[in-house]
Amino acid sequence: QKEVEQNSGPLSVPEGAIASLNCTYSDRGSQSFFWYRQYSGKSPELIMSIYSNGDKEDGRFTAQLNKASQYVSLLIRDSQPSDSATYLCAVTNAGGTSYGKLTFGQGTILTVHP
Amino acid sequence: GAGVSQTPSNKVTEKGKYVELRCDPISGHTALYWYRQSLGQGPEFLIYFQGTGAADDSGLPNDRFFAVRPEGSVSTLKIQRTERGDSAVYLCASSLQGDRGDEQYFGPGTRLTVT
Numbered sequence: 001q002k003e004v005e006q007n008s009g010p011l012s013v014p015e016g017a018i019a020s021l022n023c024t025y026s027d028r029g030s031q032s033f034f035w036y037r038q039y040s041g042k043s044p045e046l047i048m049s050i051y052s053n054g055d056k057e058d059g060r061f062t063a064q065l066n067k068a069s070q071y072v073s074l075l076i077r078d079s080q081p082s083d084s085a086t087y088l089c090a091v092t093n094a095g096g097t098s099y100g101k102l103t104f105g106q107g108t109i110l111t112v113h114p
Numbered sequence: 115g116a117g118v119s120q121t122p123s124n125k126v127t128e129k130g131k132y133v134e135l136r137c138d139p140i141s142g143h144t145a146l147y148w149y150r151q152s153l154g155q156g157p158e159f160l161i162y163f164q165g166t167g168a169a170d171d172s173g174l175p176n177d178r179f180f181a182v183r184p185e186g187s188v189s190t191l192k193i194q195r196t197e198r199g200d201s202a203v204y205l206c207a208s209s210l211q212g213d214r215g216d217e218q219y220f221g222p223g224t225r226l227t228v229t
Binding site for chain 2: 004034036042043044049051090092103104106
């Protein structure tokens with residue numbers, strides 16, 4: 001079982017719709033969760049961080065965390081063609097000395113079509 | 115302010131050669147990370163520095179890979195006797211303190227191609 005799993009997609013949504021991106025993780029003690037956006041040929045760009053159960057909203061983005069289910073999601077409201085990118089879920093592990101080490105999923109490709 | 119910078123942006127080298135990749139973190143960030151990303155995959159952790167010391171080098175694939183951060187700022191990732199399998203994008207990130215909750219900010223990456 002991979003430590004962080006994402007559906008690789010591609011996920012295709014029409015412009016203006018809600019895009020829902022999902023991620024599960026295996027380390028029950030994981031504490032910090034991040035969503036990165038990566039455009040083709042570019043490096044990952046941090047868009048959301050979440051640390052406690054529930055929802056966190058920032059503009060058109062909402063991150064949702066459920067530690068009991070080991071599940072984190074990202075919702076993008078009013079999707080725009082410029083949101084078309086790969087979305088990476090990243091998790092910091094619970095134990096060991098590498099406090100900041102991120103473990104990434106393989107990413108979900110999102111395509112927003114006009 | 116200035117973000118994380120990496121040089122060179124692209125590096126093409128022949129199998130067996132030595133390469134150095136450089137990372138300059140965000141000013142004031144004490145933690146620095148190296149990751150490697152292959153096509154279609156998420157970044158994979160290589161090594162993490164807290165200040166000048168390598169706090170975790172468990173992701174380095176073998177002893178051909180080595181990294182330093184002698185003054186606690188700029189870091190250099192060194193790869194000896196390069197192999198074609200080393201071809202990837204090497205990403206550097208920095209964060210304020212290196213705590214579990216710290217947000218990491220990535221540089222533009224160095225695309226390494228070993229021919």
